[in-house]
Amino acid sequence: MNWRRMWAIVVKELRQLRRDRMSLGMIIGIPLLQLVLFGYAINTDVRGIAAGIADEANTSASRALVMDMLATEVVAPVATADTPQQLMAMIRRGEISVGIVIPPDFERRRHDGRPVAQVLVDGSDTAVQAAAAQLARVPVDSATPDMRAPLRSTPPTGAISVVGFYNPERRSAVSIVPGLIGVILTMTMVLFTGIAIVRERERGNMELLIATPLTSTELMIGKVLPYIAIGLVQVSVILAVGLWLFQVPVRGGLLDVFVVAGLLIVANLALGLMISTRARSQFQAMQMTLFVFLPSILLSGFMFPFAGMPKVAQWLAEVLPLTHFVRLIRGVMLRGAGLREMWPEALALSIFIVLMMAAAILRFRKRLD
Amino acid sequence: MNAAAAEVASTRGAIRARGLRKVFGKLVAVDHVDLDVPSGQVYGFLGPNGSGKTTTIRMLCGLLTPSAGEVEVLGLRIPQQAEALRSRIGYMTQKFSLFDDLSVLENLEFIAAIQGIPRGQTGARVDELIARYGFGDRRNQLAGTMSGGWKQRLALACAVIHEPELLFLDEPTSAVDPESRREFWENLFELADAGATILVSTHLMDEAERCHRLAVLDRGRLVADGTPAELTGALAGRTLVIETDEPRRVRGTLQSLSGVLSVVQVGNTLRVLMQEAADAGRTEQRIDHALGQAGHRAQVSAVPPNLEDVFVVATRGGADERTRAA
Numbered sequence: 048m049n050w051r052r053m054w055a056i057v058v059k060e061l062r063q064l065r066r067d068r069m070s071l072g073m074i075i076g077i078p079l080l081q082l083v084l085f086g087y088a089i090n091t092d093v094r095g096i097a098a099g100i101a102d103e104a105n106t107s108a109s110r111a112l113v114m115d116m117l118a119t120e121v122v123a124p125v126a127t128a129d130t131p132q133q134l135m136a137m138i139r140r141g142e143i144s145v146g147i148v149i150p151p152d153f154e155r156r157r158h159d160g161r162p163v164a165q166v167l168v169d170g171s172d173t174a175v176q177a178a179a180a181q182l183a184r185v186p187v188d189s190a191t192p193d194m195r196a197p198l199r200s201t202p203p204t205g206a207i208s209v210v211g212f213y214n215p216e217r218r219s220a221v222s223i224v225p226g227l228i229g230v231i232l233t234m235t236m237v238l239f240t241g242i243a244i245v246r247e248r249e250r251g252n253m254e255l256l257i258a259t260p261l262t263s264t265e266l267m268i269g270k271v272l273p274y275i276a277i278g279l280v281q282v283s284v285i286l287a288v289g290l291w292l293f294q295v296p297v298r299g300g301l302l303d304v305f306v307v308a309g310l311l312i313v314a315n316l317a318l319g320l321m322i323s324t325r326a327r328s329q330f331q332a333m334q335m336t337l338f339v340f341l342p343s344i345l346l347s348g349f350m351f352p353f354a355g356m357p358k359v360a361q362w363l364a365e366v367l368p369l370t371h372f373v374r375l376i377r378g379v380m381l382r383g384a385g386l387r388e389m390w391p392e393a394l395a396l397s398i399f400i401v402l403m404m405a406a407a408i409l410r411f412r413k414r415l416d
Numbered sequence: 417m418n419a420a421a422a423e424v425a426s427t428r429g430a431i432r433a434r435g436l437r438k439v440f441g442k443l444v445a446v447d448h449v450d451l452d453v454p455s456g457q458v459y460g461f462l463g464p465n466g467s468g469k470t471t472t473i474r475m476l477c478g479l480l481t482p483s484a485g486e487v488e489v490l491g492l493r494i495p496q497q498a499e500a501l502r503s504r505i506g507y508m509t510q511k512f513s514l515f516d517d518l519s520v521l522e523n524l525e526f527i528a529a530i531q532g533i534p535r536g537q538t539g540a541r542v543d544e545l546i547a548r549y550g551f552g553d554r555r556n557q558l559a560g561t562m563s564g565g566w567k568q569r570l571a572l573a574c575a576v577i578h579e580p581e582l583l584f585l586d587e588p589t590s591a592v593d594p595e596s597r598r599e600f601w602e603n604l605f606e607l608a609d610a611g612a613t614i615l616v617s618t619h620l621m622d623e624a625e626r627c628h629r630l631a632v633l634d635r636g637r638l639v640a641d642g643t644p645a646e647l648t649g650a651l652a653g654r655t656l657v658i659e660t661d662e663p664r665r666v667r668g669t670l671q672s673l674s675g676v677l678s679v680v681q682v683g684n685t686l687r688v689l690m691q692e693a694a695d696a697g698r699t700e701q702r703i704d705h706a707l708g709q710a711g712h713r714a715q716v717s718a719v720p721p722n723l724e725d726v727f728v729v730a731t732r733g734g735a736d737e738r739t740r741a742a
Contacts, residue, residue, distance in 0.1 A: 049532065052530055055525075055529030063515065251509060251511040251512065252514070258479060259502055259527075260532055413499075414480065
């Protein structure tokens with residue numbers, strides 16, 4: 048590894064980019080366009096949302112109520128807890144999206160006609176929040192006249208109250224924008240490096256480069272570094288505009304947001320390099336980029352909740368960097384989670400980076416045949 | 417090549433290849449090429465498009481893996497030791513392969529860094545090349561906006577930036593006007609004088625004539641090699657010029673005669689190349705006689721052969737010629 052040679056590639060890429068108005072425009076244009084387009088989002092009904100249950104009353108009636116709620120199939124129980132605080136922590140870590148709390152004075156409340164149960168919802172995904180609202184419609188066998196529970200903070204007059212955390216107003220922009228950072232980075236970063244090598248092969252530059260002492264590691268890392276900086280610029284633009292247009296909060300550390308974004312940027316650049324070593328033309332590289340982009344958008348949990356997908360789609364989604372990013376960024380930006388709390392997702396991204404980068408370097412041959 | 421020359425080439429030669437072969441699918445691009453390039457010379461590859469010049473050069477640089485054969489370049493076994501060779505060679509590709517969207521200066525700086533020239537020496541070396549190749553007021557011009565001649569100069573400057581021992585030039589003058597070509601060849605001889613070995617491919621006869629030695633390639637085979645004088649000398653007595661008022665008709669007659677290999681019309685004269693004959697000295701009279709019998713008025717005279725004749729003999733010379741050359 049010769050730093051001077053690697054740095055020469057970095058400088059060259061930046062100089063070329065400076066003269067490429069189209070790509071320069073893409074760096075700022077794509078985020079702005081998407082941000083405005085996706086600002087108004089899609090809500091869908093879902094089933095099988097991961098739920099945790101804290102039945103503090105534990106009477107036959109309370110157990111029956113929990114069973115009734117599970118019977119709606121909107122939620123699927125994955126954990127039990129002793130206190131609402133434990134459920135809150137699980138939501139924060141992203142282990143569950145919904146917490147069902149039955150207070151110890153369940154029986155008395157039932158007679159008094161007060162709300163008998165509470166549903167805690169991770170509001171960082173509005174689709175989940177909408178789905179959880181259905182739980183409130185589960186009838187409780189009491190004399191309460193109004194079965195319908197109002198959403199969140201209005202005084203609980205219904206039997207079951209739904210409390211949405213992290214996005215109490217259920218504004219879709221709040222849950223869309225963090226994920227959108229990932230979508231934009233996936234779209235632009237994969238494409239940047241996806242065409243980076245194949246373009247030089249098409250223009251004939253590669254034949255010159257491989258006849259020099261330049262190593263594939265120097266070439267690959269030199270190609271990745273400038274675009275990391277560009278990706279971070281994009282992230283800043285989206286964050287700033289998201290805050291300005293949609294008042295999207297950053298509840299966790301700003302540094303964590305950039306670290307998480309940095310991981311996704313490198314993962315996508317590495318994926319792009321891999322594509323570039325395989326594609327035979329720039330057009331083919333773009334097709335392959337699209338081939339990765341579509342599943343990323345559909346399966347990552349950005350558009351449709353992960354919980355609603357068939358098992359096979361979920362396995363596939365676990366392979367996509369965007370899936371892990373969406374979980375991470377919602378945790379950090381909306382739930383105020385620390386990176387340390389969500390380390391498995393960060394680890395998944397890191398493994399993806401190492402594998403893709405190694406594959407790209409090994410696949411790139413300093414040969415024409 | 418005589419025995420003494422062969423000895424010199426194998427001990428001090430820059431390139432030695434034996435039985436070099438490259439197959440792409442069903443296409444045999446290079447077929448059993450034996451090659452000896454002596455050090456410090458300008459060595460030419462002469463051949464038409466598709467004759468295997470580029471493929472051979474790519475194999476010699478270690479960019480393509482030969483299907484068969486042995487290659488030794490600057491004492492290194494290729495392709496196994498290709499990586500060690502990279503810093504000692506310069507390679508100018510057939511197509512302009514520098515960066516169109518970088519300036520002359522930026523391209524030179526980039527290649528200097530890639531070739532491992534220390535940062536402290538880069539400025540001086542780049543300035544030196546800019547001065548020698550006359551880029552003075554073009555140093556900040558984007559490479560893509562320059563003409564063919566200037567691009568080719570830049571490509572040469574980049575190829576020699578690290579002062580390589582061996583320079584591969586693949587049809588360097590294909591997109592260049594005659595004036596620039598002449599300058600380019602002056603540069604090549606300057607580099608050869610400084611001790612570099614230069615392997616240059618071309619399909620232009622006047623360029624081939626200027627090489628110290630050359631190899632003629634045809635359909636992947638090496639069909640002739642030697643100095644230009646050796647190659648043309650071998651055809652002595654086989655080239656005639658016929659002056660006539662009716663070149664088209666005389667040409668028809670000639671083509672039906674036995675022993676005539678090719679007839680090329682140049683204005684009102686015909687250049688005739690004969691197959692090798694035992695009685696080489698009497699060819700002139702024989703043709704004169706035959707044309708007289710056919711009722712043509714024509715004047716036949718012998719002329720010294722040139723490289724074009726060598727090329728025609730080597731590439732269209734019939735089965736007997738080819739087997740002998742191979």
